[in-house]
Amino acid sequence: MARKKVTVVGAGNVGATTAQRIHGLGYADVVLVDVVEDLPQGKGLDMLESGPVLGSDAQIAGSNGYEATAGSDLAIVTAGIARRPGMSRDDLLLTNMKIIGDVTRSVVEHSPDCVLMVVTNPLDAMVQHAYEVSGFPRHQVFGMAGVLDTARFRTFIALELDVSVEDIQAVVLGSHGDDMVPLVRYTSVGGIPLTELLPDEKIEQLVQRTRQGGGEIVQLLKAGSAYYAPSAAVCQMAEAVLLDKKRILPCSVYLDGEYGIQGLYVGVPVKLGANGIEEIVQVDLTQAEKDALNLSANNVKELLEVMKNAA
Ligand code: APR
Numbered sequence: 001m002a003r004k005k006v007t008v009v010g011a012g013n014v015g016a017t018t019a020q021r022i023h024g025l026g027y028a029d030v031v032l033v034d035v036v037e038d039l040p041q042g043k044g045l046d047m048l049e050s051g052p053v054l055g056s057d058a059q060i061a062g063s064n065g066y067e068a069t070a071g072s073d074l075a076i077v078t079a080g081i082a083r084r085p086g087m088s089r090d091d092l093l094l095t096n097m098k099i100i101g102d103v104t105r106s107v108v109e110h111s112p113d114c115v116l117m118v119v120t121n122p123l124d125a126m127v128q129h130a131y132e133v134s135g136f137p138r139h140q141v142f143g144m145a146g147v148l149d150t151a152r153f154r155t156f157i158a159l160e161l162d163v164s165v166e167d168i169q170a171v172v173l174g175s176h177g178d179d180m181v182p183l184v185r186y187t188s189v190g191g192i193p194l195t196e197l198l199p200d201e202k203i204e205q206l207v208q209r210t211r212q213g214g215g216e217i218v219q220l221l222k223a224g225s226a227y228y229a230p231s232a233a234v235c236q237m238a239e240a241v242l243l244d245k246k247r248i249l250p251c252s253v254y255l256d257g258e259y260g261i262q263g264l265y266v267g268v269p270v271k272l273g274a275n276g277i278e279e280i281v282q283v284d285l286t287q288a289e290k291d292a293l294n295l296s297a298n299n300v301k302e303l304l305e306v307m308k309n310a311a
Contacts, residue, residue, distance in 0.1 A: 003058060004028040004242045007069040007111065009103050010078035011040040011062060013224055014119055017231035018076060018238075019060060023047050025235075026056040028242050031069045033062070034079070040064065072111040074241050076234060077130065079103050080120040082225040083218050089121040089177055093303055094310050100126045104133040115241050115276040118143045119234055121225075123176035124252050125303040128265040131254055138254040139277040145176030146250025146267040147233035148226075152213035153182050156206045161197060163189060172210070172250055173259075173289075174267055174296030181292040182207045186283065237272060244274035253277050259285070259293060264304075266297045 004027065008019045011034035019032045030047075034040040040062025047060045061068060069075070080096035083089060100120055107116065116134060118127040118141070127143035134141055149172040158165040167190040174181040184203055187194040194203060209216070217226040240247040251270050255261040258280045259268060271279040285293065 004073045005031070005071060006238065006242070007031045007033060007072040007075040007107065007114070008078065009033045009075065009107065010080065010120070011036070011043050012078065013082070013227035014230050014234070015076075015078035016043050017227050018078065018119075018234045019043070020047050020050075021231055021235040022238055023051070023058050023060040024054050024056055025239070026054075026058050028073075028238075029059040031061060031063060031072070033064070033066065033069060035064065037064060066106045066110045069107065070110040072107075072114045074117065074238060075107045075111055075114045076117045076119060076238065077103055077107070078119045078234075080126075083121070083214070084224070085219055085222055087218075089123070089214070090299075090303060092121050093125065093306060096120050096122075096126055097129055097307050097310070100129050101133050104130045108134045108136070114140070115274075116141045117234065117237060117241075118252075119230065121176070122303055124265045124267070124300040125307060127252050128254070128300070128304060129307065131265065138256070139275055141254070142270070142272075142277050143176070143252030143265065143267075144230070144234050144237055145180075145252050146172050146269075147236055148230050149176065149180055149182070149210060149213070149267075150250060151229055151233055153187070153206065153210040156209050157187070157189065157194065157198075160202065160206060161189060171269055171283075172267065173269075173293050175300045176252065176267065177296070177299055178211045178215075179292070179296040179299055180211055180267070181289060181296055182210055183283075183289065185286075185289075240272040241274060241276065246271050246273040246278060248272075248281060251277065253280060255280070258282055260290070261294075261297050264297055264300055266293070266300060
């Protein structure tokens with residue numbers, strides 16, 4: 001059986017680590033694209049030369065153009081600028097909007113049937129822009145944020161309880177920003193509700209640390225933003241698509257009335273498989289959770305307004 005084909009646009013920290021992880025899995029060929037001359041070619045060749053050691057026969061090559069990306073099954077967009085200390089994700093808006101528009105047009109032209117995953121921040125607004133530019137149906141365009149946010153929440157819970165990260169299940173809703181909504185009621189440890197294991201104040205501290213998880217890394221790195229955990233999250237979602245796993249994961253998706261939200265990209269749990277978003281999973285929310293989700297969605301709306309005025 002022919003290997004699947006994945007395009008990764010942006011050969012910076014997130015794109016290169018994502019390409020490395022996918023190439024290492026061995027069952028998908030990767031094309032790494034960047035505007036910087038020779039950079040994706042150099043990183044791609046370096047990764048290809050890791051194949052014999054890793055036992056991966058997958059192909060990987062870099063390119064400054066899109067011809068080599070033709071016929072991709074999955075395209076992952078990480079191109080753009082990253083945050084520096086003092087910047088919010090929203091500060092990246094207009095620069096990254098232009099990049100996402102250009103990249104989406106080129107990807108779609110060469111891979112009209114691909115599933116498109118956006119990683120560039122501010123995430124939900126960037127996916128919405130990619131969706132509008134692509135002309136794709138909504139199930140083919142989604143964003144990575146919730147898997148990363150839940151991974152951070154799960155990490156902090158595991159550290160607090162001194163238990164395996166594998167036993168922790170969590171759901172985070174909303175936009176990928178400081179107003180994200182970790183759903184504590186749906187968070188469990190080996191099937192036991194988190195609320196049975198930790199006092200409310202401690203849970204609230206972990207929720208706050210999760211909300212600011214990206215900023216915590218930016219403060220430490222000083223010259224860029226997180227990429228190890230983000231690329232691991234992208235890779236898990238890529239696997240769900242490439243292997244048609246139908247995983248239930250939180251992703252940024254276009255809501256058309258689901259959760260009472262109309263015409264906006266926001267993070268909610270979905271079923272992710274070969275066709276992209278195969279189902280939007282709706283769970284009951286309390287009034288407080290609904291209010292928090294709406295607040296978070298309003299932030300995306302405000303960014304879209306700014307983008308509309310700048311267009
Ligand atoms: N086409 C292709 N690549 C581009 C383009 C473009 N039009 N514009 C910029 N790039 C490339 C840059 O040359 C750079 O190599 O995108 C890459 C971005 O890499 P980094 O600066 O290392 O940023 P990174 O940490 O990878 O983050 C990328 O993902 O998580 C988000 O907030 C983060 O929006 C940021 C994005």
